[in-house]
Amino acid sequence: MNVEDVVEWANNSIFDKTGEHLTPIQEAILMGVWQRQKYPQIAKDFHCSESHVKKEAAKLWEKLREELGEDLNKLNFRSKLEKKYRVSQASQLGHCLLQIDNINIGGQFIQTIEDTKIRSPNPPNSPQNNSQPPIIDLTDAPELTYFYDRTSELSTLKQWILQAHTRLITVYGLSGIGKSAIALKLIEQIQTEFDYIIWLSLTNTPTLLSLQTELKQFFGRSPQPPLPTIIDYFRSSRCLVILDDVQNIFSSSQLAGQYLTGYEDYGKFFKQIATSSHQSCLILLSWEKPREITALEALNRPARTLHLKGLGEQAAEIIREKGLADEEKWSDLIAFYQGHPSWLNIIAATIWELFDGSVSLFLADGTDLFLGDLEPLLESHLERLSDSEKKAFYWLASQDDAVDISHAPADSELSRSQLWQAIQSLARRGLVEKMLVGGRSQFQINPVFKEYIQSK
Ligand SMILES: Nc1ncnc2c1ncn2[C@@H]1O[C@H](COP(=O)(O)OP(=O)(O)OP(=O)(O)O)[C@@H](O)[C@H]1O
Numbered sequence: 001m002n003v004e005d006v007v008e009w010a011n012n013s014i015f016d017k018t019g020e021h022l023t024p025i026q027e028a029i030l031m032g033v034w035q036r037q038k039y040p041q042i043a044k045d046f047h048c049s050e051s052h053v054k055k056e057a058a059k060l061w062e063k064l065r066e067e068l069g070e071d072l073n074k075l076n077f078r079s080k081l082e083k084k085y086r087v088s089q090a091s092q093l094g095h096c097l098l099q100i101d102n103i104n105i106g107g108q109f110i111q112t113i114e115d116t117k118i119r120s121p122n123p124p125n126s127p128q129n130n131s132q133p134p135i136i137d138l139t140d141a142p143e144l145t146y147f148y149d150r151t152s153e154l155s156t157l158k159q160w161i162l163q164a165h166t167r168l169i170t171v172y173g174l175s176g177i178g179k180s181a182i183a184l185k186l187i188e189q190i191q192t193e194f195d196y197i198i199w200l201s202l203t204n205t206p207t208l209l210s211l212q213t214e215l216k217q218f219f220g221r222s223p224q225p226p227l228p229t230i231i232d233y234f235r236s237s238r239c240l241v242i243l244d245d246v247q248n249i250f251s252s253s254q255l256a257g258q259y260l261t262g263y264e265d266y267g268k269f270f271k272q273i274a275t276s277s278h279q280s281c282l283i284l285l286s287w288e289k290p291r292e293i294t295a296l297e298a299l300n301r302p303a304r305t306l307h308l309k310g311l312g313e314q315a316a317e318i319i320r321e322k323g324l325a326d327e328e329k330w331s332d333l334i335a336f337y338q339g340h341p342s343w344l345n346i347i348a349a350t351i352w353e354l355f356d357g358s359v360s361l362f363l364a365d366g367t368d369l370f371l372g373d374l375e376p377l378l379e380s381h382l383e384r385l386s387d388s389e390k391k392a393f394y395w396l397a398s399q400d401d402a403v404d405i406s407h408a409p410a411d412s413e414l415s416r417s418q419l420w421q422a423i424q425s426l427a428r429r430g431l432v433e434k435m436l437v438g439g440r441s442q443f444q445i446n447p448v449f450k451e452y453i454q455s456k
Pocket residue numbers: 142145146147148149150173174175176177178179180181182286287311318341342
């Protein structure tokens with residue numbers, strides 16, 4: 001029984017009796033208590049007071065007492081539900097377990113049935129079997145404050161990890177688009193499925209050797225005897241490793257995803273993770289997609305890539321949180337800044353500085369897109385481009401519409417193959433988008449970057 005099953009069970013039980021669903025805070029309380037969190041931690045994660053959590057928890061336990069007994073409380077909730085669940089699973093299997101007097105024997109017997117009939121798809125050391133809480137190290141991770149939406153991206157990632165057992169996932173996208181934020185949310189939602197979870201940032205460009213040493217030290221915290229390689233740990237337990245800021249091990253002034261000199265062995269490591277058999281998952285968060293990932297995906301290896309884009313209409317929550325006025329204009333603001341959370345946060349600060357929070361006044365002119373403090377962020381992406389990418393990018397910025405590149409354009413300085421390679425690389429950085437127009441692929445530059453280049 002995992003945490004999602006718990007929430008679903010509670011929701012159904014309460015709905016059957018009262019016609020009401022669990023409220024978001026009650027869901028958070030259930031998940032937190034199941035994962036052995038204390039009320040102050042749950043309150044902190046939910047951004048509310050501890051007394052509010054206590055009040056809501058009291059209502060929740062009251063609603064569940066009929067199912068789990070009059071003495072139900074936060075301390076015995078998990079054991080009571082596990083016991084109830086075991087008994088009902090076993091009786092579904094046709095065994096009259098309640099007639100066994102010796103609780104210990106009965107318990108073991110029920111466990112054996114579950115292990116063979118219900119839990120056999122899970123590997124021997126998986127947390128579902130030993131129900132140990134995972135060992136988690138998020139020291140390197142940024143703090144997650146507000147988080148809105150990403151429902152479909154989160155369900156894609158969960159499907160890849162929990163159902164398809166994808167071993168290597170790359171989440172790539174522009175700086176500030178929310179890669180670290182979504183990965184933190186993902187950990188929150190799937191942590192009980194793993195034995196170990198660690199977040200490591202490559203900001204200081206560690207060599208592969210020092211990264212592997214750090215990983216081994218982390219895995220060595222368990223009572224298991226030490227294992228020789230990372231893959232051995234990946235085989236013996238379910239490990240979730242997040243490598244953040246992966247673009248730092250790629251070269252500037254070259255096509256996307258090419259390793260810095262001395263860092264090429266990372267490519268082999270990533271390939272080994274994708275192609276060897278194990279029960280773990282490595283997630284890479286990067287501004288650009290590593291080159292070998294495309295080849296691994298093409299070979300149908302368990303490697304997947306998610307290109308993270310803006311938040312869409314849900315970005316309105318960011319604007320609401322910033323307290324801006326003129327709600328009828330928010331969708332224009334979101335469209336101009338592509339629902340990009342960091343860009344919207346920065347522009348919201350500008351709107352306060354210049355127009356006291358009025359979105360209408362900020363957009364009144366409606367002609368040029370204002371970039372202001374976004375410029376250094378945009379520049380940090382352009383600095384990384386190779387010469388051929390710069391030429392292709394400037395050429396795309398000079399076009400009015402999306403372009404068909406099947407024939408070499410007369411006004412480009414690049415040969416057809418140079419142009420194709422450069423555009424492919426720009427797309428691997430999320431700077432150029434492919435779209436289908438009349439059944440044909442066409443490419444267009446991100447409009448905010450277009451504005452920036454034209455303004456220079
Ligand atoms: N879904 C979201 N809801 C609300 N705010 C978000 C969301 N995603 C990201 N943000 C905010 O946007 C900012 C940037 O997010 P984040 O650090 O995750 O971006 P990133 O893609 O990891 O950037 P970088 O590549 O520079 O590390 C943060 O302040 C974060 O709180």
